[in-house]
Amino acid sequence: MKKVILIGAQGKMGQAALTGLQKHHVITASRSGNGTDYQVDITDKKSLKALFEKVGPFDAVVNTVGYCEYADFTDMTDEQWDATVQSKMIGQINLVKVGLEFINDGGSFTLISGILNVKPIPMAIADATTSGAIDTFVRCVAHELPRSIRINVINPTVLEEAWDVYGDMMPGFQPVPGTLVGKAFERSVDGFITGQVIFVDA
Amino acid sequence: MKKVILIGAQGKMGQAALTGLQKHHVITASRSGNGTDYQVDITDKKSLKALFEKVGPFDAVVNTVGYCEYADFTDMTDEQWDATVQSKMIGQINLVKVGLEFINDGGSFTLISGILNVKPIPMAIADATTSGAIDTFVRCVAHELPRSIRINVINPTVLEEAWDVYGDMMPGFQPVPGTLVGKAFERSVDGFITGQVIFVDA
Numbered sequence: 092m093k094k095v096i097l098i099g100a101q102g103k104m105g106q107a108a109l110t111g112l113q114k115h116h117v118i119t120a121s122r123s124g125n126g127t128d129y130q131v132d133i134t135d136k137k138s139l140k141a142l143f144e145k146v147g148p149f150d151a152v153v154n155t156v157g158y159c160e161y162a163d164f165t166d167m168t169d170e171q172w173d174a175t176v177q178s179k180m181i182g183q184i185n186l187v188k189v190g191l192e193f194i195n196d197g198g199s200f201t202l203i204s205g206i207l208n209v210k211p212i213p214m215a216i217a218d219a220t221t222s223g224a225i226d227t228f229v230r231c232v233a234h235e236l237p238r239s240i241r242i243n244v245i246n247p248t249v250l251e252e253a254w255d256v257y258g259d260m261m262p263g264f265q266p267v268p269g270t271l272v273g274k275a276f277e278r279s280v281d282g283f284i285t286g287q288v289i290f291v292d293a
Numbered sequence: 294m295k296k297v298i299l300i301g302a303q304g305k306m307g308q309a310a311l312t313g314l315q316k317h318h319v320i321t322a323s324r325s326g327n328g329t330d331y332q333v334d335i336t337d338k339k340s341l342k343a344l345f346e347k348v349g350p351f352d353a354v355v356n357t358v359g360y361c362e363y364a365d366f367t368d369m370t371d372e373q374w375d376a377t378v379q380s381k382m383i384g385q386i387n388l389v390k391v392g393l394e395f396i397n398d399g400g401s402f403t404l405i406s407g408i409l410n411v412k413p414i415p416m417a418i419a420d421a422t423t424s425g426a427i428d429t430f431v432r433c434v435a436h437e438l439p440r441s442i443r444i445n446v447i448n449p450t451v452l453e454e455a456w457d458v459y460g461d462m463m464p465g466f467q468p469v470p471g472t473l474v475g476k477a478f479e480r481s482v483d484g485f486i487t488g489q490v491i492f493v494d495a
Binding site: 165169172176184185188208213215216220222223224227231232235237 | 338365366367369371374378382383386387390393409410413415417418421422423424425426428429430432433434436437438439
């Protein structure tokens with residue numbers, strides 16, 4: 092049994108991840124802190140550090156959050172780009188950087204991207220671009236991590252559980268059940284792979 | 294003959310691009326403005342807009358600049374990440390956004406990334422991550438560009454002309470001549486392809 096910090100536990104992706112973490116001691120965190128063990132804002136390094144300090148030694152961090160703005164490229168403002176970059180991209184990078192100071196030897200980080208960087212759709216250029224950045228970051232930074240620490244990223248298509256929200260903007264996409272995405276998180280946390288982009292698509 | 298704006302014309306990559314643009318009317322720009330027709334700072338939207346306004350109607354923009362900081366992941370500061378993101382990633386995205394208001398129908402943008410996102414080396418995590426972002430941006434945003442405007446990105450390995458500077462940090466890499474990279478820029482500007490990452494590697 093590993094001690095796993097799950098960030099974004101209240102969201103649909105967090106609930107999907109949770110299905111793959113049943114054998115572990117899962118400590119939950121979310122932006123609001125409502126219904127979770129801890130509050131954390133991944134865009135704030137101090138908030139991340141405070142979370143890791145409060146939790147104490149842990150074996151894995153699973154992140155399922157990354158805020159994105161959606162707009163046509165020609166309409167997307169500097170502020171929308173910045174909000175997306177600071178959360179989905181830099182937020183996750185900082186999560187790893189700060190987490191490295193606290194995670195146990197042989198621990199793992201599992202980040203989140205999303206299928207729109209390989210299956211583009213209208214309105215999603217910031218989501219796609221930052222997903223591409225995170226997929227690349229994981230593939231490359233894995234070579235640098237000390238103490239046998241691993242890192243992977245889950246790149247899922249839309250969840251069945253979120254199809255009512257996203258279905259209209261994703262014509263021709265086949266949603267997958269959260270439990271299948273949960274398997275990907277499990278494979279990252281419980282396997283020995285590192286530097287992998289684990290696609291979950293149908 | 295097309296009217297092509299070449300940004301970073303004084304650099305080694307700019308000189309490489311220039312070898313592929315011989316049949317065109319090339320207008321040069323650089324950060325300092327020394328030895329080029331215009332001065333431009335790609336991290337400043339106002340500077341980009343001023344360049345395009347001064348040049349008047351044009352058919353293509355070729356960008357060969359994107360500042361990157363180099364450090365081990367665990368040592369890289371927030372400021373180093375930000376400098377890299379604001380230049381190589383957001384700078385190039387803004388170049389396209391601002392340029393779209395001025396470029397002729399059927400025009401093209403050619404951006405620059407670099408091979409380290411697929412061949413990682415120590416110290417280059419910010420370079421690699423932002424190259425991954427730009428490669429993804431180009432593949433996805435191509436679907437959104439209006440008026441038959443195209444976009445591609447050149448993803449080259451190290452130039453022979455720059456081997457004295459980068460060779461020590463890139464063991465086992467085979468540099469390529471600038472004229473070969475120039476062919477890639479030519480293929481982007483003079484072809485009909487769009488949304489492509491044009492790798493130039495040996």
